[in-house]
Amino acid sequence: MSRYLLKRFLYLIPVMLGVSIVTFGLINLAPGDPAELILRSGGVEPTREAVEALREELGLNDPLYVQYGRWLWRMLHGDLGKSFRTGRPVAEEILSRFPATLELTCAAMVFMICLALPAGILSALYRHAFLDHLSRLGALLGASLPGFWLGLVLIYFFAVKLGVLPVMGRGGPEHLVLPAVTLGFGLAAVYARVLRAGMLDVLGQDYIKVARAKGLKEKWVIGRHALKNALLPAVTLLGMSFGHLLGGAVIVETIFAWPGVGKFAVDSIFNRDYPVIQGYALFMAVVFVLVNLLVDISYVFLDPRIRLERGK
Amino acid sequence: MSISKNSGVGVAGYRAAGKPAGRAGAGPRGLPGEALARLWQDKLALLGLVIILAVVAVAVFAPYIAPNDPVKVDLAQRLAPPGAQYPLGTDHLGRCLLSRLIYGARVSLTTAALALSAIILISIPLGTLAGYCGGWVDNAIMRVVDVLLAFPGLILALVIAGTLGPGLLNVMLALSLVWWVGYARVIRGMVLSVKEKEFVLAARACGTREMGIITRHILPNVLSPVIVLATLDMGKLILAISGLSFLGLGAQPPTPEWGAMLNDGRPYLQVAPQLMVYPGLCIMTVVLAFNLLGDGLRDALDPRGITRL
Amino acid sequence: MSLVPVLKVNNLSTHFHTRHGVIKAVDRVSFVVAAGKTLGLVGESGCGKSVTALSILRLIEPPGKILSGEVWLNGYDLLKIPSRQLRQVRGREIALVFQDPLTSLNPVLTIGTQLAETIVSHEEVSRAEARRRAVELLLRLGLPDPERLMRLYPFQLSGGMRQRVMMAMALSMRPKVLIADEPTTALDVTVQAQILAELKRLQEELGMAIILITHDLGVVAAMADEVAVMYAGSIVERGPVAQIFDRPAHPYTRALLRSVPRLGREELVPVEGQPPSLLNLPAHCAFLPRCPQAGAACWGEKPELREIGPGHAAACHHLFPWAS
Numbered sequence: 001m002s003r004y005l006l007k008r009f010l011y012l013i014p015v016m017l018g019v020s021i022v023t024f025g026l027i028n029l030a031p032g033d034p035a036e037l038i039l040r041s042g043g044v045e046p047t048r049e050a051v052e053a054l055r056e057e058l059g060l061n062d063p064l065y066v067q068y069g070r071w072l073w074r075m076l077h078g079d080l081g082k083s084f085r086t087g088r089p090v091a092e093e094i095l096s097r098f099p100a101t102l103e104l105t106c107a108a109m110v111f112m113i114c115l116a117l118p119a120g121i122l123s124a125l126y127r128h129a130f131l132d133h134l135s136r137l138g139a140l141l142g143a144s145l146p147g148f149w150l151g152l153v154l155i156y157f158f159a160v161k162l163g164v165l166p167v168m169g170r171g172g173p174e175h176l177v178l179p180a181v182t183l184g185f186g187l188a189a190v191y192a193r194v195l196r197a198g199m200l201d202v203l204g205q206d207y208i209k210v211a212r213a214k215g216l217k218e219k220w221v222i223g224r225h226a227l228k229n230a231l232l233p234a235v236t237l238l239g240m241s242f243g244h245l246l247g248g249a250v251i252v253e254t255i256f257a258w259p260g261v262g263k264f265a266v267d268s269i270f271n272r273d274y275p276v277i278q279g280y281a282l283f284m285a286v287v288f289v290l291v292n293l294l295v296d297i298s299y300v301f302l303d304p305r306i307r308l309e310r311g312k
Numbered sequence: 313m314s315i316s317k318n319s320g321v322g323v324a325g326y327r328a329a330g331k332p333a334g335r336a337g338a339g340p341r342g343l344p345g346e347a348l349a350r351l352w353q354d355k356l357a358l359l360g361l362v363i364i365l366a367v368v369a370v371a372v373f374a375p376y377i378a379p380n381d382p383v384k385v386d387l388a389q390r391l392a393p394p395g396a397q398y399p400l401g402t403d404h405l406g407r408c409l410l411s412r413l414i415y416g417a418r419v420s421l422t423t424a425a426l427a428l429s430a431i432i433l434i435s436i437p438l439g440t441l442a443g444y445c446g447g448w449v450d451n452a453i454m455r456v457v458d459v460l461l462a463f464p465g466l467i468l469a470l471v472i473a474g475t476l477g478p479g480l481l482n483v484m485l486a487l488s489l490v491w492w493v494g495y496a497r498v499i500r501g502m503v504l505s506v507k508e509k510e511f512v513l514a515a516r517a518c519g520t521r522e523m524g525i526i527t528r529h530i531l532p533n534v535l536s537p538v539i540v541l542a543t544l545d546m547g548k549l550i551l552a553i554s555g556l557s558f559l560g561l562g563a564q565p566p567t568p569e570w571g572a573m574l575n576d577g578r579p580y581l582q583v584a585p586q587l588m589v590y591p592g593l594c595i596m597t598v599v600l601a602f603n604l605l606g607d608g609l610r611d612a613l614d615p616r617g618i619t620r621l
Numbered sequence: 622m623s624l625v626p627v628l629k630v631n632n633l634s635t636h637f638h639t640r641h642g643v644i645k646a647v648d649r650v651s652f653v654v655a656a657g658k659t660l661g662l663v664g665e666s667g668c669g670k671s672v673t674a675l676s677i678l679r680l681i682e683p684p685g686k687i688l689s690g691e692v693w694l695n696g697y698d699l700l701k702i703p704s705r706q707l708r709q710v711r712g713r714e715i716a717l718v719f720q721d722p723l724t725s726l727n728p729v730l731t732i733g734t735q736l737a738e739t740i741v742s743h744e745e746v747s748r749a750e751a752r753r754r755a756v757e758l759l760l761r762l763g764l765p766d767p768e769r770l771m772r773l774y775p776f777q778l779s780g781g782m783r784q785r786v787m788m789a790m791a792l793s794m795r796p797k798v799l800i801a802d803e804p805t806t807a808l809d810v811t812v813q814a815q816i817l818a819e820l821k822r823l824q825e826e827l828g829m830a831i832i833l834i835t836h837d838l839g840v841v842a843a844m845a846d847e848v849a850v851m852y853a854g855s856i857v858e859r860g861p862v863a864q865i866f867d868r869p870a871h872p873y874t875r876a877l878l879r880s881v882p883r884l885g886r887e888e889l890v891p892v893e894g895q896p897p898s899l900l901n902l903p904a905h906c907a908f909l910p911r912c913p914q915a916g917a918a919c920w921g922e923k924p925e926l927r928e929i930g931p932g933h934a935a936a937c938h939h940l941f942p943w944a945s
Contacts, residue, residue: 014455015455015458015459015462016462018455018456018458018459018462019459019462019463021459022459022460022463026471026472026475027475030475030476031476031477140600140603140604141596141600143599143603144547144596144599144600144603145596145599146551146554146555146558146571146574146592146595146596146599147555148555148558148571148574149574149588149591149592149595149596152574152578152581152588152592153588153589153592155581156581156585156588160581160582205724206719206721206724206725207724207725207726207727207728209675209680209719209725210717210719210725210726210790211727212680212711213678213680213711213712213716213717213719214711214712214716214738214739214742214790215708215709215710215711215712215713215739215742215743216708216712216738216739216742217708217742220738220742224730224738225727225730228727228729228730229727229728229729232729242464243464243465244464244465244466246464246467247464247465247466247467247470248466250466250467250470250559251555251558251559254559255578265467265470265471265474266470266474266559266560269470269471269474269475269561270560274475277471277474277475280467280471281463281467281468281471284463284464284467285462285463285464288462288463288464289462303729304728304729304731304774305728305729305774305776308774308777353640
């Protein structure tokens with residue numbers, strides 16, 4: 001098992017390298033001269049001499065691979081550059097806002113699991129019953145729902161009309177409700193459908209028939225035999241879901257003025273604050289990769305087939 | 313193993329990428345009559361198809377259906393409630409909401425279709441190459457795929473679109489560059505499994521040229537999961553495009569796009585909620601239709617077996 | 622030797638209602654199994670043997686439905702008793718050994734867990750006691766190092782070992798009836814012989830009735846006391862094993878026996894045609910399209926099972942000359 005984990009870990013290195021190349025390359029996609037942008041953001045008139053001077057100073061005239069090397073070196077030391085707009089280190093700006101995003105994402109994930117798990121599994125157990133049809137319909141609608149629309153609709157009903165929940169901002173738990181629901185609902189729909197399909201698949205397997213033929217109590221059959229097999233792929237899916245949640249958080253943070261990293265990134269995009277954009281992309285990729293790594297590791301512990309290195 | 317294990321293109325990607333290519337039976341299969349018959353019986357899928365056709369019709373005949381010019385500003389009538397001249401009211405610049413919704417169908421459908429075409433055009437050759445050639449070609453392409461998959465989907469698209477600048481074209485470009493990976497993996501998987509099947513070996517034994525083998529034997533088998541994925545993804549692409557437009561990155565004023573319209577309607581939520589409700593409803597309807605059709609297609613082309621004896 | 626009937630199946634019918642029509646997987650099947658005796662249920666793949674076994678324990682799921690019939694055990698009709706009582710029967714009075722040992726064992730649970738849970742479900746014993754019993758059982762079935770085996774997962778065992786584990790699971794409650802569905806098909810010949818020998822030994826010890834479902838006539842010849850031949854969901858011939866092999870009355874039985882290699886026989890004559898799809902079966906005799914004896918009467922009603930000798934019955938309009 002440790003061999004498998006080591007392989008997994010080593011495999012990360014070329015991927016992260018690729019990620020850094022992509023992120024570095026992004027800035028070259030930007031229209032306009034970065035030096036010019038910096039000057040402009042600083043309120044300085046970008047004359048030809050000033051631009052040239054700044055280019056020299058920033059080393060922008062060196063060949064790309066040199067620039068990349070320098071950037072990579074700095075990045076490995078935690079230096080992601082400075083924001084064009086505020087001048088503060090990008091790393092600091094991102095890290096200070098990340099806890100808010102994490103809070104939102106985790107709350108959304110909890111909501112998603114609490115909604116999707118019972119819906120998907122009960123749907124499979126009571127196939128063709130009313131509950132099944134209802135939750136499948138809900139899942140279908142939820143998967144088609146634009147998240148930003150749901151957010152606005154929820155704001156309209158709960159905050160504006162009913163006035164029970166705050167419209168925006170971060171604060172106590174009541175501030176977390178609407179954003180978390182908005183973020184988690186769409187993904188819960190997808191998750192429920194996958195869980196249902198997985199559970200149905202497991203229920204059709206021979207070993208379930210065998211368990212029943214042995215005279216085991218139905219609760220035992222479902223709880224012990226079926227669930228364990230059905231939930232395994234669901235765990236891996238959680239990792240991928242986390243990525244979707246991080247992405248969706250951008251929109252949700254914008255709607256609810258949630259002071260997280262996503263909203264910051266969107267603002268920076270409109271401010272043409274490229275170091276921030278770059279840092280954001282890199283940071284998100286690292287987080288996503290780490291989460292997936294964690295999920296994969298936990299999967300190894302959960303599935304005996306992998307844990308025992310595919311015995312015979 | 314690795315990050316690429318289950319990150320596919322949403323639910324369909326998860327299913328398709330996880331399953332071995334069982335559908336590649338003896339000989340090429342496009343949409344045989346049996347699958348079409350099954351599809352025909354699926355009421356929900358047909359409903360989806362009908363809705364899509366209706367929306368396409370609306371988009372095509374927009375100039376004839378729309379009561380007013382979607383970009384014509386009429387400040388005297390801004391935020392007007394539904395009335396005779398403006399059946400659904402007007403937005404904050406006095407533009408007819410209904411007309412903008414109708415023309416919005418054009419924008420959404422064409423943008424998504426173009427993006428999807430680009431995605432397929434990129435992924436088929438790359439996926440087929442990776443699967444067929446194997447070796448370092450396969451490795452190289454799959455590394456690229458892994459790197460791209462390390463970024464959470466929407467975020468990469470957001471960043472690319474953001475860096476390139478606002479505009480629908482940039483959004484299309486960004487989405488294409490991000491989305492092709494899921495397809496490439498599925499295609500590669502199918503090519504890998506079909507490659508070893510007897511009829512390919514037989515064709516090779518008969519001396520058929522490599523390219524001929526690829527086009528006539530391998531590609532048709534690849535087609536059916538791609539079609540299913542594409543249909544389901546049309547819906548997701550429309551969601552992504554309207555999402556990015558909502559943030560301000562996609563469609564620029566005065567282009568009528570549903571996501572952008574939602575964003576425009578945000579400040580006027582209390583006064584004129586219909587500005588927010590209708591565009592969202594349109595998005596949901598279209599995406600739902602594609603989801604229904606996609607589900608039906610997936611069930612038709614890959615049934616679970618009616619009986620278990 | 623007195624024959625004590627343990628399980629009596631009467632007119633059992635199980636149909637599957639599909640989009641394309643009705644599949645009559647089991648059509649009015651009847652047989653009796655006696656204590657300490659083995660009934661061989663023979664037929665080609667897809668003729669309904671497995672469905673019969675599942676129907677006996679009411680393990681049929683939609684779109685399948687047990688339409689009619691009775692299954693008598695201990696004076697109770699298993700098809701009618703409440704589910705709580707049925708659960709007591711399953712695994713304890715009647716045990717079912719499934720065909721494929723790999724898919725029949727839960728891949729994420731240890732052998733020990735799967736063995737012990739049967740015992741714990743039916744009796745008030747501690748888990749430790751259950752595990753002890755399981756170890757004992759594995760030993761008796763000839764499995765080496767059972768303590769270690771208990772901690773392993775199914776994928777870590779060989780096919781033969783898995784099959785023996787399945788049997789251990791089935792025998793753990795000393796059932797009155799053991800239904801073994803193709804217990805040797807997934808194994809190679811040497812292991813086959815071992816397992817069959819163990820089955821026979823345990824049968825003598827426990828006085829168990831065995832229903833042996835198989836398409837392998839060799840296994841039937843070795844193990845069975847009585848044989849029931851199934852075709853397209855119905856029993857076409859039934860009788861003591863010697864009678865069936867020496868004087869087969871039904872054309873299908875005859876054809877089957879001719880297609881199997883035997884010492885002294887020169888030719889192998891395959892049965893012509895293909896086994897019929899069970900979908901929308903016609904009302905006449907199902908064997909008609911392939912029958913060399915077919916005549917005008919065969920196009921009418923389906924033949925019923927008729928006694929043609931002591932304990933020997935066949936369903937055919939044109940029985941062979943020695944059948945009166």
